[in-house]
Amino acid sequence: MRKAIWLLLLALLPVWGADITGAWDFTVETAAGKGNPTFVFQQQGDKLTGTYKGLLGEAKVTGVVKSGKVEFSFEGQYDGGKVKVEYTGAIESVTSMKGTVRFAALGEGTWTAKKK
Numbered sequence: 001m002r003k004a005i006w007l008l009l010l011a012l013l014p015v016w017g018a019d020i021t022g023a024w025d026f027t028v029e030t031a032a033g034k035g036n037p038t039f040v041f042q043q044q045g046d047k048l049t050g051t052y053k054g055l056l057g058e059a060k061v062t063g064v065v066k067s068g069k070v071e072f073s074f075e076g077q078y079d080g081g082k083v084k085v086e087y088t089g090a091i092e093s094v095t096s097m098k099g100t101v102r103f104a105a106l107g108e109g110t111w112t113a114k115k116k
Contacts, residue, residue, distance in 0.1 A: 026054075027113075070099070
């Protein structure tokens with residue numbers, strides 16, 4: 001039993017300590033449609049900063065990465081106003097992530113991401 005637990009922990013270590021710095025291609029799916037934004041992240045410890053470029057314009061991103069999980073947000077432009085967009089998800093490997101996204105009161109969706 002101990003050996004199985006250690007093997008599981010060793011398998012998860014690369015994800016827990018993953019640095020997601022770099023450019024990422026996202027696929028976002030909502031009831032309103034599908035989009036393919038690009039994010040460029042800079043990770044320093046648990047702190048995450050970066051940029052978003054997509055249907056909601058261009059924006060600065062802030063967030064956190066901890067224990068294989070990622071959370072980040074930005075303010076985008078929609079229909080002449082600003083909308084806060086919040087992403088939460090899991091780091092599956094050093095080159096892939098997935099999770100959910102909330103567009104303030106506009107709705108929710110899912111996302112997947114692949115590192116460029």
